[in-house]
Amino acid sequence: xxxxxxxxxxxxxxxxxxxxxxxxxxxxxxxxxxxxxxxxxxxxxxxxxxxxxxxxxxxxxxxxxxxxxxxxxxxxxxxxxxxxxxxxxxxxxxxxxxxxxxxxxxxxxxxxxxxxxxxxxxxxxxxxxxxxxxxxxxxxxxxxxxxxxxxxx
Numbered sequence: 645x646x647x648x649x650x651x652x653x654x655x656x657x658x659x660x661x662x663x664x665x666x667x668x669x670x671x672x673x674x675x676x677x678x679x680x681x682x683x684x685x686x687x688x689x690x691x692x693x694x695x696x697x698x699x700x701x702x703x704x705x706x707x708x709x710x711x712x713x714x715x716x717x718x719x720x721x722x723x724x725x726x727x728x729x730x731x732x733x734x735x736x737x738x739x740x741x742x743x744x745x746x747x748x749x750x751x752x753x754x755x756x757x758x759x760x761x762x763x764x765x766x767x768x769x770x771x772x773x774x775x776x777x778x779x780x781x782x783x784x785x786x787x788x789x790x791x792x793x794x795x796x797x
Contacts, residue, residue, distance in 0.1 A: 658730030659723040667727060670720040675784060677713030678754060681706050682777035689770045703766035706773070710758040717751050739788040746787030753780045 657665040688702045724744070728734045757776040760768040 657727055659726040665727075666723040667720055670716055670723060674713050674716035674720055677709050677716060678750070678777070678780050678784070681709045681713065681754075681757075682774075682781050684709070685769055685774040685777045688766075689774050700766050703761060703769060706769065707758065707761050710754055710761065714751065714754055714758065717747070717754070721747060721751070743787050746783055749783050750780050753783065 659666045684702055684706050724747070728740065728744070734740055753776050757773055757780070760772055760776075
């Protein structure tokens, strides 16, 4: 029995530097920063009350990580938008819109997380900040990023 091989014409990447697509270079930084926030929140949540009172730097560390992660997510979103609008075949991919909505939800969650940390400081880390960080990681795991990343190979 002969196997029929179907070739799928990949969309052309429009946002490149030196022939390399930019989006897969930027997105891991945002994910790493958001993951670092979640890890810091988990460490802070597990510390006892006496350590928490003297560990106000956790609040400033996570604020810096959130700001940097949001900047990188914004850059990655801009590059992904350039690819999405620059090539019609990207818009036809079934996972593209789910991926975009997942990325937008991550940014909204982390903007809210940053806002409560700016207003309440270290007190915002537990439980609200930790919940928002865990929700962000869950959304990142749920979005179809592997299928999207294959388009850049």
